[in-house]
Amino acid sequence: MRTLNKLKLSLFSLILIFIFGCHSSESNNTNLLAPTISIKLVDKSGDFEEVNVEVVDVLIKMDNDWISLNSNQKVINLLDLTGGVHEILVDKFPIPPGTLKQIRLVLGENNTIVIKNDFNEGVAHDLKTPSAQQSGLKLKVDALIEEGFTYDFVLDFDVDKSVIIAGKSGNINLKPVMRVTTEVSSGIIEGSVLPVDESAVASVVDTKGTSETEDDEVISAYTNYNGDFALWGVPTGTYEVVLTPVDSNSKYKVTTVSDVEVVNGDITVIKPAIELALKEGTITGEILNKNVVVTASIVVNGIDIQVNTNQEGVFLLENIPIGVYKITLTPADGSGLVKVELNNEEVKEDQINDLGDITLPEV
Structure with missing residues (x-):
């Protein structure tokens, strides 16, 4: 019985050694996994119909060496990258540990912009990108890259600042302005x-x-x-x-x-x-007829807004969306006065349209 117990104990010890040995080996392998990098492209802003850029490659500078991340060559309309939409340029590409000093976005020659003409038609124009084509757009990073981690970078392309419309030459140039951030920070x-x-x-x-x-x-x-x-x-x-x-x-x-x-x-x-x-303004005026209440009304988006004159005969229509309106001045029943309509009265943002002194005619 003692011999059997010793055998069981020895077998159990071997199993524990095997299990812990496997875990230790797996842990060491995990620690030695190469770090990976992902890069997304988003659009900061741009008031055009289309801005199409050809991405040829994405490079990174690790310590003193430039490494290609083998990004697929593609043409991207930057204005599609809104509302949370992004373009993945690099997805979990393994890189060596060290210091990531720069990211370089290399563009090709197939870059175009679509702008509406005087007839509200979209017209395509070439975008010239000499500096980006030759050496790539360099973005300073200076991030420490360690084994076993995944690093996600976001390239934010500012279209408004990047598109330069030349004066007399008529050329439209692309001088990329971008910022780089990490999702974790x-x-x-x-x-x-x-x-x-x-x-x-x-x-x-x-x-x-x-x-x-x-x-x-x-x-x-x-x-x-x-x-x-x-x-x-x-x-x-x-x-x-x-x-x-x-x-x-x-x-x-x-x-x-x-x-x-x-x-x-x-x-x-x-x-x-x-x-x-909504941009809003105010309409006011003063009714000179004495001892009568007058209702000033205006129709805004199908809704009738009304206000009565105060003791001094002044009415004030506030928070009226900008636009051109008809103002209706309706005297109280039995006043012996006639309703008056004032057409084409304009309401401007943060301004008071003073209709001045108004006398309602008698019946």
């Missing part, structure tokens, strides 16, 4: 804007944690056809998100959402959808 703000057909730019200001404004950076993105937007590479903090209509003649004004918190590595979704505020 920044967050994303996502949201939607109403109405969806009102194109807007969403933006926040990264103050870099200082009171100085010289190093402030504006992170912005256009809404897509669904009204969605995504702000990539926003550092941890609390922000005011600003929504600015693209059309300066829009009936909507700049709208803000305060106290939006961002956490590194997380996506902050603003809910519910953000309704753009």
Whole structure:
């Protein structure tokens, strides 16, 4: 019996040694796994119909050596990269440990831009990118790359600043302006804007944690056809998100959402959808007829808005969306006065349209 117990104990010890030996071996293999890198391309903003760039390759400088990440050559419309959409240029490519000093985006020659002409038709133009074609756009990183980790980088392409329309030559040049962030050291703000057909730019200001404004950076993105937007590479903090209509003649004004918190590595979704505020103004006037109450009314989007005169005969129609309206002045029943209609009265943003002194005629 003792011999059998010893055999059982020896067999159990061998099993434990085998199990722990396997775990130790697996652990060592894990520690020796090469780090990997992923690179996404997003569009910061751009007010064109299309901006197509040909990506030939993505290179990184590890210590003193340049390494190709074997990115597939492709033509990308940067304006498709809105509302959280991104293009994966490199997906979990193994790289050696060390210091990643730079990322280089190399563009080809098949770059075009589509701009509407005077007839509201989209016309394609060549985009000239001499510097990017020759040596690639270099982005400073200086990140320590260690074994066993995956590193995700986001390249934010600022189309508005990158497209340069030359004067007399008529050339349209692409001088890429980009910023690079890591997903682990920044967050994303996502949201939607109403109405969806009102194109807007969403933006926040990264103050870099200082009171100085010289190093402030504006992170912005256009809404897509669904009204969605995504702000990539926003550092941890609390922000005011600003929504600015693209059309300066829009009936909507700049709208803000305060106290939006961002956490590194997380996506902050603003809910519910953000309704753009209408540009508004005021209409006022004074009725000179004594001892009579007059109702001033205006129809806004099918809704009748009314206000009565005060003791001094003054009426005030406030928070009226900008536009041209008919103002109806209706005296109280039995006053012996006639209703008056004032046509083509304009309401301008943050202004008071004073109709002045008004005397209603008698019956």
